[in-house]
Amino acid sequence: MKRFLLTAAALLLALPGLRAQAFDDDFENATLRLDYVFCGDNAHQAIYFQQALRTSAWAGRRNNLSAPLLEGNGQIRVLDPETGRCLYANSFSTLFQEWQVEEEATRLQKAFENCFQVPFPKRPVDIEVFLLDTHRNRSSYLKHRVDPSDILIRKVADNGHSASVIWQGGPLEETIDIVVVSEGYTAAEKAKFYSDAEHVATALFRHEPFASHRNKFSIRAIFAPSQDSGASVPRRGDWKRSVVDSHFDTFYSNRYLTTSAQQKVYDLIGTVPFEHIVVMVNTPIYGGGGIYNSLTIMNSDHPTFNAVMVHEFGHAFGGLADEYAYGEQVETPYPADTEPWEPNITTLHDFAAKWQDMLPAGTPIPTQPDDLDSPFVSRLWPTFTQEQKDLLNLKLGVYEGAGYQTKGVYRPVQECRMRINECDEFCPVCTRAIIRMIEYYTR
């Protein structure tokens, strides 16, 4: 028995070498940045290639190369042109697709920048990019060849912005690499930015499951001065000269703080290796956003920073959906005939793919909420006992109302970090989804 264990251990030791070999067969330790424009309206979309750049060392995963854990609203794939074999794939969501369910998209065609990173290929490869509609069907597709010897692949040089390590949980090549980018901080506010950037680590690591997996992450902060201090607030006519052009009122929604200038964000990061971006906007105004494998954007100074930061990172890193509901939507992102790919909501179209395995036997579907759950739960939350809070946060069921809809979309618990700001913790389903994602990157 002991002999067998030794053999198994020896095999495990050999595994990282085998994985590294597979990566090295096809890729250099470098990053190919690919810039695209996604454009169209709610009915038709198209993808156009813009430019290729060679940026940093490769910070991404070296295992699970060809299979994204979640489907996402789109994917980028690197293919061997001769065999068609997928060498690398990543999934993502986009601001462009969020906009497509807005009324504006019924009468206007718009274009959105999107940047992606793939490992730098050793030989010519085909790059495939596609978007999926709300029924998980391909809505647009582009395939193009990239030859690594192409002289027009721009070699990005150090841009001179200063970078600082906020948190280093382990060796850089083994950790999930987050980079925090300054937005709306003047040269005189550099120290404030680095202090604010530390709050990203504080927020994440006071919440499970990030707290117990803190050694799987590293966080760096990059400072680039803006001409003006603060955030652009269009509803007040207040526009700042800031480095990545972020603003509130995205899609005319007050609290929706985003940036459409993805190329500016990537240019600002330059040659610093990273996997996930947090744009830190120097403002006390409430707002933020998180888009799966695209970016997290946060206000720096609102009292809800910790809660909102973790919620938005839940979207951007974990691919989690919002568990709250507004009321009936004109156009839903979660139609009844399709199971959403997000792990923490279901339309019951294919519930077996979700948390059915975690549900206690005999749980009715749908599950009736307790009396504690009401439209006033946010306000009443501070008056609840820990036992009541645990009941709302931990008692698994299939509760109707999630993904912006009061009907037809279901959530795993009554209250979760992905539903109300007052509830500090993720529900068991969100927790499992985040742990799976951490393990997907690091195992």
Ligand SMILES: [Zn+2]
């Ligand atoms: Zn949840």
